[in-house]
Amino acid sequence: MSMLDGHEAERKTREQIEAEAELFGPLTSSVRSLIDATVMTDAAPEHIVRARALVEEAAALLDSRRMSAPFGTKWSADGTRRSWGNAVIGLRNPIAPLLEVAYEDGLASAEADLGAAYEGPPGLVHGGVVALLLDQILGGAADHAGVPGMTGTLTVRYRKGTRLGPVRVTARVDRVEGVKTFAVGRVHTADGLCAEAEGIFVLPREVRDMVAEMGRPQ
Numbered sequence: 001m002s003m004l005d006g007h008e009a010e011r012k013t014r015e016q017i018e019a020e021a022e023l024f025g026p027l028t029s030s031v032r033s034l035i036d037a038t039v040m041t042d043a044a045p046e047h048i049v050r051a052r053a054l055v056e057e058a059a060a061l062l063d064s065r066r067m068s069a070p071f072g073t074k075w076s077a078d079g080t081r082r083s084w085g086n087a088v089i090g091l092r093n094p095i096a097p098l099l100e101v102a103y104e105d106g107l108a109s110a111e112a113d114l115g116a117a118y119e120g121p122p123g124l125v126h127g128g129v130v131a132l133l134l135d136q137i138l139g140g141a142a143d144h145a146g147v148p149g150m151t152g153t154l155t156v157r158y159r160k161g162t163r164l165g166p167v168r169v170t171a172r173v174d175r176v177e178g179v180k181t182f183a184v185g186r187v188h189t190a191d192g193l194c195a196e197a198e199g200i201f202v203l204p205r206e207v208r209d210m211v212a213e214m215g216r217p218q
């Protein structure tokens, strides 16, 4: 599979995209609540059996027609980019903590409320989930700065356990060396600094080749 696969131009208008967001956003949010309820429930066995039947009915309804491939990244003519399947920010992805990333003065920042579904050690966020958030926000900072790349290396230093609940994640580009963008970031909770990361984002060779090809005079 090529790195360029899954990117697709689309002709949808802003209104159509907004209508889709209004349709799918609440579904995602309901399923996210369902995930939390599944992890946390202490309901009576008969309620769990009934809930399972309802969930299976809902899954069958949704599965009655499927896309031919995962959502990927869709680009509109006006430059709007949709990565609605993304594991961190995907509007259609109920396991995504849905980081809404804000960019200001070169700093990417986002907040998320990580519930029981993200638990690793008791009461703490799973280290892989911490890395997941950092990967996304560091990559987003690189992208937003106009020096995007695929994660080549992500180094995370876990300073202290990240308590489940509200977290704040920040990142910025540290430097650019040729095709490599070095970004740094942090995760904070009310307890203070919990994790720090450095990521090296590499613009893949085939994208470099494509850009060089496009720039070549006919």
Ligand SMILES: CCCCCCCC(=O)SCCNC(=O)CCNC(=O)[C@H](O)C(C)(C)COP(=O)(O)OP(=O)(O)OC[C@H]1O[C@@H](n2cnc3c(N)ncnc32)[C@H](O)[C@@H]1OP(=O)(O)O
Residues within 6 Å of the ligand: 135, 136, 137, 138, 139, 140, 143, 149, 150, 151, 152, 153, 178, 179, 180, 200, 202, 203, 204, 205, 206
């Ligand atoms: C908004 C968007 C946010 C997105 C955030 C989420 C990001 C992700 O999750 S990406 C998914 C995870 N990452 C991947 O799957 C990447 C898999 N790896 C690859 O595709 C390739 O190995 C890739 C692109 C990293 C490098 O391949 P390629 O372009 O062929 O590299 P290559 O030409 O050999 O090397 C180019 C430069 O990068 C360096 N480099 C290569 N691989 C790495 C690496 N893994 N780590 C650090 N540096 C590297 C090389 O040393 C070289 O440096 P220099 O120019 O100084 O000599």
